[in-house]
Amino acid sequence: MSTTKPTAEEPEERTVRPFAAFLQEQSGGQLHDELSTRLQELIEAVRETGKAGSITLKIDVKPIAGTDGRTLTVTDTVATKVPRTERPKSIFFVTDDNNLSRTDPRQPVITGLREVEPTPAPTQLRSAK
Structure with a gap:
């Protein structure tokens, strides 16, 4: 994919690198692997609970100090909001000592x-006429 940025003299042609390529290279490929795994876990939890969830990347x-601005550090953070199944509830009574x-x-x-003890079944069946 490319975009054109017109200038006063002549247009400058820029190539936009696909974001997916960045994901596969960030953190030595760990970011892509983590997102893939977390997406699968999220889908499983959504299907099990019927509730919504999300992944946030x-x-x-940041520029590295002392460089000409062409060297940057890139860090990533992945947060997943996985829906949880509701835990079963129990009913308790309160004692006079405030215990359950x-x-x-x-x-x-x-x-x-x-x-x-259960009584044995009759050995013979009888019929009524």
Whole structure:
């Protein structure tokens, strides 16, 4: 892709380098790999939760002091907002001591219960006429 920047004398032809090429070279290719991995993880989380998420890429460009402005440092920061599944809720009761209990301390405990063995099924089927 190229753009033309007209001047008073004659137009200057500039070539704009593709951003994808920069991504593949930044941090020795680590930025591209990280973005690829995080995008896949984000898509998986969005599909699992049905909620939205995002990836934010920040690129800082600074001149190196003492150079003619043609040498720059480029740093990147990647932030991912991954949707989370909601954790299950539990119901607890508060005791008089301000502790949590799974059973209601105001409800009386039923005692004397026993397990009953199941009765065997009849061996012969009977029919009614």
